Amino acid sequence: MPDTSATRQNSAIVTLDNVCFAYEQEEDDVRQVLRNVSFSLLPGQHVGLYGPNGSGKTTLFRCITGLLRPQKGRIIFHGTLLEKDQDFHKLRCQIGFLLQNAEDQLFFPTVLEDVAFGPLNLGLKEKAARERAMETLLDLGLSGFENRYIHRLSGGEKKLVSLAAVLAMRPEALLLDEPTNDLDKDARQRFIDILESQDIARITISHDWDFLTRISTTYLTINQGQLTDKAPSFPHTHIHAHPLGNAPHAH
Numbered sequence: 001m002p003d004t005s006a007t008r009q010n011s012a013i014v015t016l017d018n019v020c021f022a023y024e025q026e027e028d029d030v031r032q033v034l035r036n037v038s039f040s041l042l043p044g045q046h047v048g049l050y051g052p053n054g055s056g057k058t059t060l061f062r063c064i065t066g067l068l069r070p071q072k073g074r075i076i077f078h079g080t081l082l083e084k085d086q087d088f089h090k091l092r093c094q095i096g097f098l099l100q101n102a103e104d105q106l107f108f109p110t111v112l113e114d115v116a117f118g119p120l121n122l123g124l125k126e127k128a129a130r131e132r133a134m135e136t137l138l139d140l141g142l143s144g145f146e147n148r149y150i151h152r153l154s155g156g157e158k159k160l161v162s163l164a165a166v167l168a169m170r171p172e173a174l175l176l177d178e179p180t181n182d183l184d185k186d187a188r189q190r191f192i193d194i195l196e197s198q199d200i201a202r203i204t205i206s207h208d209w210d211f212l213t214r215i216s217t218t219y220l221t222i223n224q225g226q227l228t229d230k231a232p233s234f235p236h237t238h239i240h241a242h243p244l245g246n247a248p249h250a251h
Helices: 006-011 057-064 085-094 111-121 126-139 155-167 185-196 208-217
Strands: 012-028 029-039 046-049 072-077 080-082 093-100 174-175 201-205 217-222 226-228
Touching: 012 057, 029 057, 029 072, 029 217, 029 226, 046 057, 046 208, 057 174, 057 201, 072 085, 080 085, 085 093, 093 155, 111 126, 111 155, 126 155, 155 185, 185 208, 201 208
Parallel strands: 046 201, 046 217, 093 174, 174 201
Antiparallel strands: 012 029, 012 072, 072 080, 217 226
């Protein structure tokens, strides 16, 4: 299981301590999704989180950010216990949450307005927020996008602009929910290049194992409601090709 020692928690950005969450589907019908989940995200840590649909990965993110409240357990941010809505405000300013669907994250007419919105919420004046937005777009190779209309962007462009909106807040950690969904090869590579240039802590949910191996150093999964680094393995066969593949070799 992930390390949850007191020393580790003291240096952590965010800690989950024995978090339990269940959905009430119908009367007397409860689906337990998270069972006594404990985990600490450390500065600079790059975690890949994988597992089947419905296993609780996105629920975990929503509990971290306070969008869902665990029935049991604690969420701790830099040593401070978070309990009320206002307690989670500082965390949301410091931990960027990239949603799976970019349409749910972008709601202004133009790219510049969307990317500047976060810095404005942090208290920056309008001029400073726009300058921060322009700087972020430039850093992400999106210079020239500032006056483009959101509804005219491709799916991949919307995803990149969503990431720019999150990074413009200068977060110390990222929660990325299936960031490469529906991206073509070029947009996916661009996303990888951006993440590889960012040395901030992150947890990335993805079913794209090749993508996870390129941007993560630690791997976790949720198995029967519990967060673990000992994922079940399943024997399988596949076809692959590489140079000199006809010569005897091993994997």
